[in-house]
Amino acid sequence: MNIASTSIDTGLSHLPPPDPSADEQSQLMREFSIGLSGRYYVWSGYRYECLMDAVAYARLMQSRSDGPDQVPATEHAQPQQPVATPTPAEREDMFTLGIDFEKGQYVFAGYRYDRLIDADAYARRLQGIVPR
Numbered sequence: 001m002n003i004a005s006t007s008i009d010t011g012l013s014h015l016p017p018p019d020p021s022a023d024e025q026s027q028l029m030r031e032f033s034i035g036l037s038g039r040y041y042v043w044s045g046y047r048y049e050c051l052m053d054a055v056a057y058a059r060l061m062q063s064r065s066d067g068p069d070q071v072p073a074t075e076h077a078q079p080q081q082p083v084a085t086p087t088p089a090e091r092e093d094m095f096t097l098g099i100d101f102e103k104g105q106y107v108f109a110g111y112r113y114d115r116l117i118d119a120d121a122y123a124r125r126l127q128g129i130v131p132r
Contacts, residue, residue, distance in 0.1 A: 025051055032058040090116060097123040
């Protein structure tokens with residue numbers, strides 16, 4: 001029996017990788033110009049609850065030739081403002097697209113948005129619907 005070629009299934013292969021250490025987080029934030037504003041990580045005007053989501057989006061946008069130029073997070077960080085409750089007309093559009101409103105945030109496909117226009121644009125793009 002060749003021990004080197006034997007693999008043991010620990011049942012843990014489906015788990016996400018562990019969160020980066022504090023030093024790794026600092027390095028990633030510097031590398032991608034990701035800021036921290038309150039409880040949110042900020043990159044190019046977008047806010048994320050999880051650093052690795054901000055890093056993933058920054059990497060994606062940098063890999064696209066048509067993506068926006070990377071702008072330091074501090075230039076786009078906006079103070080958190082309360083989100084207005086959607087109007088009945090907005091709720092109708094949200095229902096059609098599968099967008100929810102939970103705890104002051106718009107939610108689509110597991111992502112949270114502060115602005116309905118952002119959730120709407122992603123939902124339309126993902127579903128192949130022509131934007132308004």
